[in-house]
Amino acid sequence: MPIGLIYDEVKALDPCKDDFHRVVKLLGGKDGWNGHKIDAAAAREAGCTFDDIVWVASALACEDTNVERRLRLWKADCAGHVLHLYERTGKSEAPRNAIIAARQFARGEIGEDELTSACAAAGATAWEAACGVACGAAWAAAWTAWGSAQNAAGYAQNAAGSACDAEQNWQFDRLIAWLSDDEPEDWPLPELQSRR
Structure with a gap:
């Protein structure tokens, strides 16, 4: 079943008053929404923004470990989607390993210590990487499990203008998929290129 909330459930999350008022209006007003569960796909279709849905999720x-797990996997997908940008020039496999560890942690296959080690290694790699696209991709991997969804989305954006918009649209589509009835498969990581 997709993750859906009624008016009172969203209100109980204590959203920003102005944003909540705008979203309520988009979703048919309190009377039109109340008692009806609205899922992420329906909220997006009604005009709710990426930020609105990320905040609610x-x-x-x-409070909900299933939603937490799904968001961790979504963030790992966001980092995996741009990993190729780092790996074009980066020599470390730490960002790739952090994405893998984030997915394993989300599924209960490893503990917090292993995840922390993988993310710390990716973070160290990011500091050493050249600034720009490669650094952004490495930081996305480092933050897959730890930063807010907003930060992960921001770090994953790989260029200005239309490329940035296209990346955010991809992330929004992927978020909706992870919050939907049938969970998607993990976004495939690019083939590891041989290091010379």
Whole structure:
């Protein structure tokens, strides 16, 4: 079943008053929404923004381990989607390993210590990487499990203008998929290129 919330459930998450008022209006007003569960796909279709849906999912994740798991896997997908940008020039496999560890942690296959080690290694790699696209991709991997969904999305954006918009649209589509009835497969990591 997709993750859906009624008016009172979203209100209980204590959203920003102005944003909540705008979203309520988009979703048919309190009377039109109340008692009806609205899922992420329906909210997007009604005009709710990426930020609106990320905020609700992040707030809900604090109380719901299933939503938390899904958001972790979504963030890992966001980092995996841009990993090739880092790996064009980066010599470390730490960002790739952090993405893999984030997915394993989300599924309960490894503990927090292993995840912390993988993310710390990716973070160290990011500091050593050249600034720009490669650094952004490495940081996305480092933050897959730790930063807010907003930060992960921001770090994954790989260029200005239309490329940035295209990346955010991809992330929004992927978020909706992870919050839907049938969970998607993990976004495939690019083939590891041989290091010379």
